[in-house]
Amino acid sequence: MTANNPQKNNSKKSTRVCEQELLDVIGVNATLALERAFSASYLYIPARAPSKAIINAVGLTAAMKLVDHFGCGDIWVPKSLLTKYRNISICEEKDQGKTLPELAQKFKTGIPNIRRILKQKGIQA
Structure with a gap:
């Protein structure tokens, strides 16, 4: 140096x-x-x-x-920031009426994972 x-x-x-x-x-x-x-x-x-x-x-x-x-x-x-933003988007789209299969397909994850994310945020699956 x-x-x-x-x-x-x-x-x-x-x-x-x-x-x-x-x-x-x-x-x-x-x-x-x-x-x-x-x-x-x-x-x-x-x-x-x-x-x-x-x-x-x-x-x-x-x-x-x-x-x-x-x-x-x-x-x-x-990847934690990306995961946080994804989870927020999942909750927002569920509130807009998207179904669990639609969310799972859009976010390329399984329905059980979608349920877990919604449950963590206090949203009824």
Whole structure:
């Protein structure tokens, strides 16, 4: 490390990134897009320029922020924000009259899982 090249961040190797850190760095919409594309997996963030896959997932601005903050290492991309948004959508659509089979098909999950989500939110299945 030289005076002209200070280390940007101490979390450079393989790290399990806190979802809040992703939200702080790239925002809600880009975090959701990142989770849609790479959820529950490790993602290598290059040191200098983002990969085409990352740019396609979150856009150039957010991809550059990822490189600046996490560059030269793997990060774990969680899926909890995506799951929260999905569960909210399931509840809203159930309130609009969708049936359990319709919800299961749309959200690509089983009817028992739909029932569990609705029960957790206090909604009659």
